[in-house]
Amino acid sequence: MSxxxxxxxxxxxxxxxxxxxxxxxxxxxxxxxxxxxxxxxxSPVFFSVSNLLNIVLSTSVFGVLAIGMTFVIxxxxxxxxVGSIVGFSxxxxxxxxxxxxxxxxxxxxxxxxAGAFAGWVNGFLVTRAEIPPFIATLGMLGVARGVALxxxxxxxxxxxxxxxxxxxxxxxxxxxxxxxVLLGAAVVAHVLLIHTRFxxxxxxxxxxxxxxxxxxxxxxxxxxxxxxxSGLLAGLAGLLFAARINSGEPTAGLNYELTAITATxxxxxxxxxxxxxxxxxxxxxxxxxxxxxxLNLLAVQPFYQQIAIGAVLILxxxxxxxxxxxxxxx
Amino acid sequence: MRMGMLKILVAxxxxxxxxxxxxxxxxxxxxxxxxxxxxxxxNPFWGAMEKGVDAGAQEVGVDLFMQAVESxxxxxxxxxxxxxxxxxxxxxxxxxxxxxxxxxPCLKRANELKIPVVDLDGNLxxxxxKKAGVDVAFHIGSDNQAAGGKAADYxxxxxxxxxxxxxxxxxxxxxxxxxxKRAHGFADELKTAAPGLAIVASLPGDWDSLKAANITNxxxxxxxDLAAIFCANxxxxxxxxxxxxSAGKDKLVVIGVDGxxxxxxxxxxxxxxxxxxxxxxxxxMQAVETAKKVLAGEKVxxxxxxxxxxxxxxxxxxxxxxxxxxxx
Numbered sequence: 001m002s003x004x005x006x007x008x009x010x011x012x013x014x015x016x017x018x019x020x021x022x023x024x025x026x027x028x029x030x031x032x033x034x035x036x037x038x039x040x041x042x043s044p045v046f047f048s049v050s051n052l053l054n055i056v057l058s059t060s061v062f063g064v065l066a067i068g069m070t071f072v073i074x075x076x077x078x079x080x081x082v083g084s085i086v087g088f089s090x091x092x093x094x095x096x097x098x099x100x101x102x103x104x105x106x107x108x109x110x111x112x113x114a115g116a117f118a119g120w121v122n123g124f125l126v127t128r129a130e131i132p133p134f135i136a137t138l139g140m141l142g143v144a145r146g147v148a149l150x151x152x153x154x155x156x157x158x159x160x161x162x163x164x165x166x167x168x169x170x171x172x173x174x175x176x177x178x179x180x181v182l183l184g185a186a187v188v189a190h191v192l193l194i195h196t197r198f199x200x201x202x203x204x205x206x207x208x209x210x211x212x213x214x215x216x217x218x219x220x221x222x223x224x225x226x227x228x229x230s231g232l233l234a235g236l237a238g239l240l241f242a243a244r245i246n247s248g249e250p251t252a253g254l255n256y257e258l259t260a261i262t263a264t265x266x267x268x269x270x271x272x273x274x275x276x277x278x279x280x281x282x283x284x285x286x287x288x289x290x291x292x293x294x295l296n297l298l299a300v301q302p303f304y305q306q307i308a309i310g311a312v313l314i315l316x317x318x319x320x321x322x323x324x325x326x327x328x329x330x
Numbered sequence: 331m332r333m334g335m336l337k338i339l340v341a342x343x344x345x346x347x348x349x350x351x352x353x354x355x356x357x358x359x360x361x362x363x364x365x366x367x368x369x370x371x372x373n374p375f376w377g378a379m380e381k382g383v384d385a386g387a388q389e390v391g392v393d394l395f396m397q398a399v400e401s402x403x404x405x406x407x408x409x410x411x412x413x414x415x416x417x418x419x420x421x422x423x424x425x426x427x428x429x430x431x432x433x434x435p436c437l438k439r440a441n442e443l444k445i446p447v448v449d450l451d452g453n454l455x456x457x458x459x460k461k462a463g464v465d466v467a468f469h470i471g472s473d474n475q476a477a478g479g480k481a482a483d484y485x486x487x488x489x490x491x492x493x494x495x496x497x498x499x500x501x502x503x504x505x506x507x508x509x510x511k512r513a514h515g516f517a518d519e520l521k522t523a524a525p526g527l528a529i530v531a532s533l534p535g536d537w538d539s540l541k542a543a544n545i546t547n548x549x550x551x552x553x554x555d556l557a558a559i560f561c562a563n564x565x566x567x568x569x570x571x572x573x574x575x576s577a578g579k580d581k582l583v584v585i586g587v588d589g590x591x592x593x594x595x596x597x598x599x600x601x602x603x604x605x606x607x608x609x610x611x612x613x614x615m616q617a618v619e620t621a622k623k624v625l626a627g628e629k630v631x632x633x634x635x636x637x638x639x640x641x642x643x644x645x646x647x648x649x650x651x652x653x654x655x656x657x658x
Contacts, residue, residue, distance in 0.1 A: 045418055054410075054413050058410035061406060153504075244406070245432045245433075247429075249431070249432070252405065252406065254404070296414040296415070302370075
């Protein structure tokens with residue numbers, strides 16, 4: 001089982017050096033393995049390369065959101081606006097090419113910039129206006145969705161540049177492009193969270209904001225960057241969403257913030273801050289992907305799928321509670 | 331102490347396995363498998379469509395693999411479900427897409443796998459599918475334009491050809507093609523059927539009964555002598571009729587579209603005046619029957635419009651129309 005030491009990453013073995021000391025929750029990997037085994041046992045189609053890739057593909061959009069969420073949550077914040085930002089950024093990206101006729105890089109930049117901007121506004125509201133994150137981002141949830149609907153007139157904007165569509169539908173070396181984007185983002189985010197000052201400070205702020213301030217961390221500036229990062233990743237998710245279906249949909253990403261938070265928490269990030277793990281988050285997202293895929297293959301009604309996902313969330317956190325009672329600090 | 335954790339995990343896993351083994355019962359392997367991807371089951375219209383697809387599958391003797399997503403807004407989950415369904419290699423994919431674009435990548439892949447694609451309830455736009463290079467075997471559904479027209483004809487028959495007065499139209503979700511077609515069909519036909527009736531407002535009710543009720547209340551403030559309300563679906567019509575009744579406007583003619591269970595109840599209770607029934611049950615059934623023809627190599631029409639039926643208290647009491655059996 002993972003042992004979280006309170007010392008910085010002065011690592012002794014390769015595992016700690018690569019994965020960092022804030023290792024993911026081992027139980028979540030156990031849950032993933034068990035689920036996979038159960039599904040493989042129940043459906044012969046489940047354990048094929050094409051279906052496994054299909055699972056990661058389904059996970060890609062909310063997986064990217066969950067990565068951003070990991071940073072915000074481990075700093076003891078929350079970002080409820082990411083689902084709306086998916087719709088907002090996708091519409092902005094689609095407008096740059098479909099309405100303004102700009103070349104394809106503008107579409108990508110448009111998505112990412114729209115997301116980062118919305119995230120920056122969140123950060124500004126949280127730090128400068130001192131609005132609690134729950135409320136600031138809840139407001140942004142409404143505003144971003146509304147702006148997406150206004151910009152698009154409530155209609156999906158079909159037809160993105162082929163280069164952008166490739167990001168969502170292409171299969172370099174047989175692997176769906178969104179899967180590569182997700183894994184790339186995960187690797188970068190993991191390094192950022194564990195091996196850079198940026199990530200460590202985020203966790204320190206989440207653990208004890210006053211102590212972080214006393215240490216000389218510029219907490220406000222750091223928080224703005226964390227929310228902007230979450231927004232940027234939501235913009236990336238919006239780009240993937242739009243590219244997958246070749247259109248900017250104003251209703252894209254509805255309720256995805258809850259999926260992203262669930263994946264993050266299942267992965268072992270502490271909802272009250274101080275501890276976060278990108279690897280754990282990816283495992284959490286995969287647990288939900290496997291569950292959804294398996295239940296779909298078994299033709300289980302979607303109503304039951306929601307029950308199953310809720311139950312897994314509770315199970316994962318319960319396991320964590322048992323562990324912390326056994327002396328796992330934080 | 332570690333045992334406690336493992337126990338919970340094992341208990342959880344076995345509970346899940348057991349539930350799934352019961353829920354997803356295996357089917358006979360010798361019959362061809364038809365895939366049907368619906369929008370949502372949390373709506374009487376789609377519930378009836380589902381029953382029709384089911385009945386059609388039983389009638390033509392095929393196995394059915396039917397899935398839906400949690401809501402009719404879940405565009406990406408539906409795409410994921412569609413991809414998952416392809417893993418099962420069905421003989422045909424009968425799909426009711428949430429938007430005209432969200433399933434296109436999956437349908438394209440179905441084309442590559444030589445699995446015919448059926449557009450259930452006309453959610454795909456032929457112009458867009460052609461642009462995307464997706465080949466649709468056939469579209470089946472109701473003619474929404476004609477449904478709106480029938481509502482206008484009914485209104486003219488109740489109030490008279492020379493009636494004068496103001497009419498409120500409550501549209502569907504703004505930007506949704508189905509709602510727009512129904513509203514246009516109604517407005518176009520009303521011009522010739524009863525030129526004295528003027529549409530004073532045409533507002534989006536977002537398929538939401540409460541929103542329709544609010545719109546009705548607001549409009550009644552301004553036009554207390556409103557003669558009729560046409561709503562692009564039954565849920566909104568039910569909201570409108572309740573709002574009109576509580577405002578004391580019992581004479582107000584309210585018409586919906588869909589012919590769903592709740593609308594039939596309201597019509598029988600003498601509240602809602604009429605609903606243009608779309609017969610989703612029949613649409614679902616015919617979709618499966620026609621899909622079988624396609625697989626047998628027969629030529630089928632690109633568009634099949636399933637007839638609609640104006641439900642009124644008189645029609646429901648008379649029980650004479652054979653199409654009534656498909657009103658579920």
